[in-house]
Amino acid sequence: MCEQHAAAPPPASLTRRGVLATAVALAGAGAGADRAVAGGPATSGVRETPGGTLVVENGTLLDPLTGRVIEDAVVVIVRGRVEAAGSRADTAAARRAAEAAEVVDADGGWVLPGLVESHIHLNTLAEARDALSYGATTARSGSTNFYQDIGVRALARAVPGRAPTLRAAGLFVTPDLGDGILADPELAPLARERNGVRSADALRHLVRTNVARGADVIKTRVNERAGLPEQDPTVQVYSREQLATVVAEAGRHGKQVLCHSYAEQGIHDAVVAGVRSIEHGVYVGERTLVEMKRRGTYFTPTLAAMAGMAESSDPVLAERGRTYLPVVRRAVRAAKELGVPVAAGTDSSGGTVKPIGREVELLRAAGLPALDAIRSATTVGARLLGLEREAGRLLRGFRGDVVVVDGSPLDDVTVLKKPRVVVKSGVRYAD
Template sequence: MVLALLLSGSAWAQTVIHAGRLVDAAAGAVIEAATIVVDGDRIESVQLGYVGEPDIDLTGAFVMPGWIDMHVHIANQQSPDRFLENFTLEPADSALRAVPYSERTLTAGFTTVRDLGTEHGVAQSIRRAVAEGHIVGPRIFTAGKSLATTGGHADPSNGVNSELRGDPGPTQGVVNGLDDAYKAVRARYKEGADLIKITATGGVLSQASSGQNPQFTEAEIAAIVAAAEDYGYRVAAHAHGAEGMRRAVAAGVHSIEHGTYMSDEVMELMREKGTWYVPTIIAGKFATAQAEVEGYFSEVVRAKAAAIGPLIADTFARAYRTGVPIAFGTDSGVSPHGDNWKEFVYMVEAGMPVMEAIASATRSAAILLNEWENLGSIEPGKYADIIAVPGDPREDVDEFGRVHFVMKGGKVFKQ
């Protein structure tokens, strides 16, 4: 019965909500006592004070726009068997496993996510299943298959023997040269992606020795960005090393993901160009913790996880103090789905005020996603994505983990 209610949600033609404290994400303020009127899947009005009889009483709660996580991998979750599963699982297995991952993400308060790398069209299928109401989950924007260079972080043949390795090309997301860059972007358009994700440097969890070397030329990245613009796509760049970041920012990507070894030069360039930083602190902390567990990672991955993981929080603190624009992202799928909220705690611990952390997951994320007209604040005309926690996270940051009300597109999925 509970599952059936979650799958259908509960919807009203018009719903009146009384909010005790309401986050005004556009102004960066908290309104004491407000009335939200929802009509269908959109917000009709927001009024000061309590007006009329409420259908939903949140007068004792702290009410926020639904959170947006700008970096997840919705179809998988890290485990000691993760690399082996590349050879033993079918795409359908990944899609089925994503059903609880999606539900946990939504009920944790994340009504929208940006999936940054899923193969075989699985994320697109999950996106469709959620949109059509077959499964419970957040609104999904996906990059489809991440783009890499030969041997790079998202080369699907890394770590396998020579008989299986082959030579993947742009259709499989492997780019070597400018022509490949255009074909790889067009292949993502063909598979139904919403944006482009590149791996501008090595990565922590790939079966390759370097976690930070630059892996695209600046010209290749510029070609990807130019091709992406033809299709209305924004480009996210996974990057740990400074030179790979510098090339990506100079070539015009819209966001840097992780940013572990971000230099002062890169920070200045990001401020100059308005490039967003998506820090994923929780992924670094999770990888570092698992690196201490014998056999959890292969030895090549374990060494990188131990070295890179501890640095992301410090980089975030420096970037925040320097004024680099920051949008919320977790890399969930590395860390467990549903724990996304812990990123707020780590951001606050690193020096970001609570209201700015909330803004990073609402207004800032919506702007980076190019969806500010629809998402990121509780305003007339926007999707009725509304969440609430019982207490004030400005007084207790652990309130982020106590979401007790979730509405997405006018439907209640947790109350």
């Protein structure tokens, strides 16, 4: 999948600092950058605003890591961070200290940490809003057209409750950048590459440009796209050596790599090259899953994207979706049996955001136990993003991200598709 849709490029005169500042200004944030992105890797660009103070009570609390369930639980969030979570007795002192806080009555619903969406394309404010409304309080970008994900990340830091906390990927490291080459003047020299972004120097240059823009992760590919009927997703576009060049350059800047892939040989090459996670991975084989287990490589199968493709009006795409979905379901089961961590990601793009709960539903239907399917969108996703001390659980010091759903997700994971309440950094989401 990972089909990027056309979007207008930013003005040619826009500076790197301006990318962040303009995105926040357009969002109504009004926050200034505290450092320029140009001149070296940046991880912030915008001062993080403290979140809200809020109490969630009268619900059943689930800790995805342990599976522990606490009835009549309370979650106390102070300035965007969890102060206490547990029984009324265990949280009484924190609850009294936050007496003036807004109170959210879970009204007998189930209370979980905000969900983690490990593969999404957030190109617009509307997409960021929709992802958050579905309970995705933390996400990883699967790349954007013109560094919009950098702006979304800044928005989440400046205005809690407006967007998910985001690990941004910037531009896709792909042979044909298309109009994406206009996203940064530094990329113009790549137009001289006769075969596209394939040489070691070109690959390094694109990775470095992403890093200079402030990318948290690097997104590349090994196969063509499945979401374009004229392309064959089993065709390999980068060799193992080229992928290793991308991984090595990203590693020099402390960045990990996620890789779009479909065919077994390409997937194997990507894993051996050292990518952090395999995206889609329809035809992943046992030898590669064994290697993924050995290396700690994650698998993000994006079942929601496959299911959506099966419903396409284009006959080529519909046939692909119908063919791929049962194959990747088997791959999920094999990954589970071998101990490969499976993360939830919808691969949403093009203005339509799928609920992250839909991916959890499909992972459950593929054969994951309910708790493991929930973990794919909480603790496993948080580890993949390097945020296991921030997200995926409701413990003291963790980010105050909460979803409240009507019913037990252990009995029926589909309740995660329509959260009744979403709290981001202690701020209740309201459309």
